[in-house]
Amino acid sequence: MFNNDPLIFVENVSFGFQGLEVLRGVSFVLYRGDFMALIGPNGSGKTTLIRIILGILKPSHGRVVLMGQEVDQFNQWQRIGYVPQKATHLDPYFPASVREVVALGLLSGKRFPRLITHQDEAAIERALEQVDMKQLKNRRIGELSGGQQQRVFIARAIVNGPDVLFLDEPTAGVDAETHARFYDMLAELNRNKGLAIALITHDFGIITKHVNKVACLNQRLFFHGTHEEFCSSEVVQELLRGEHHLVCHRH
């Protein structure tokens, strides 16, 4: 029902680092309402691709268009939420409360001077409510468990009501129960708000349960299609080299 609106357009993107080819000719489109898993072995360029899409790295070739604007000129960062991989390696003594961390997400929608006002409190409360963390808003972020911290980072990423959310292995080191609750929450945001999600993961359980698109990367894009196409793809089975057994039906 959301799939008519292209949000992210990646065209023939290549990237090299110190003479090594990291990405080669990667192209795909992410639409409103997509929940896409970006999978691939370690060192396959998944994080690099996300960093290029977000303008943190410049591609050596190709282009990225975000919501109709070239990434170089893009200025609607409040429409994009990002939870980086290193969010799971937070300094436990960093003196920021949960509320303060979520408030940082509001800066992308503000002009100079970027100050948080009393009017912003409602948005912060709403975002914390969505991830079920409102009761811990005055806690220091480092005091929370890994799963709770990830929910706070999601709240920071969605506090502006973005159209797309990028997550880089968001549940690394998180226990099984929190892991399941976390992905249920993402699926709900995707279903109810039409939030497009691009998720780097090594977890094939997530792919079988929640996502509707899969992109398989190993320097180049081996596969990009629906969950069903992914399950029947020979290229993907070859890439996995029998390391994983996929159960491709939804409960």
Next chain:
Amino acid sequence: MPPSLNSPMDILLSYAFMQRAFLAGFLISLTCAILGVFLVLRRDAMIGHGLAHVTFGGVALGIFLYVAPILMALGVAVVSALGILKLKERAGLYGDTAIGIISSLGMALGIILVSAAGSYNVDLFGYLFGNILAIDPVEVWMSFILALAVLSAVAIFYQEFVFLTFDSESAKVSGVRVKRLDALMGMLTAVTVVLGMKVVGILLVSALLVIPAAASLQVARSFKEAMLISAALAGMAAFCGLVAAFYLDWPSSGTIVSISGVFFLIFYLIRLRCKSPKGGQNVPGSPTDLIKLGE
């Protein structure tokens, strides 16, 4: 009839040089402490130390060229702060390596220039070890203006600096101009180091940036709280240090920094006690508290 000078504080404040020292010491310590919270959390604590060494080169250049040393030090420190950033970015060096290179070159330049000018004298001693009791009214005004500029910049860019400190990559994706703010932070640090040089000297100025901030981080539960505690500790250290230095006839720089060190020790022990399973009160949200939450 003039009021009688009964209390020790009355006697202390009856001296104009002590009034100036309190005012400048308090302002500068406060500025160092607030900026220090960002630097410590960004793992940039050593930049203060490095820029202080460079400042020696600036002071020497000022003496050599017969230009006000503090102004020359200010210019050299700002340029060096930007140089450290560029060296990190362009040459791909680690931050501490870039700081090490620039600071030792600054110090080396200073030694050569001082030797050439034949100025191994009391002036230089004052810059190295600080002499806030000798601060003149013009320097107090200058400190006031510079401290106000640094604190205003921190207030205006507060949220962006916090974001940058917490997670620079996400800050960039939020449209925060990370490189410009890094440069601004470097320049503010340079100005603050030059200010601090007057209070505790080149050799101890990084202590004003690091110790109150590190003490506050032992107990602070939010960023604002960390800045408030750091500022309060720095102000108290400056006050107590000057009083102690006056009555005990100790050097003010060493006394202020030593008192800061005592504050750090106290706050570190408070943190240890709060975490201790026996005797200490459990801090809400400590690991044992999290077990109760079932996570």
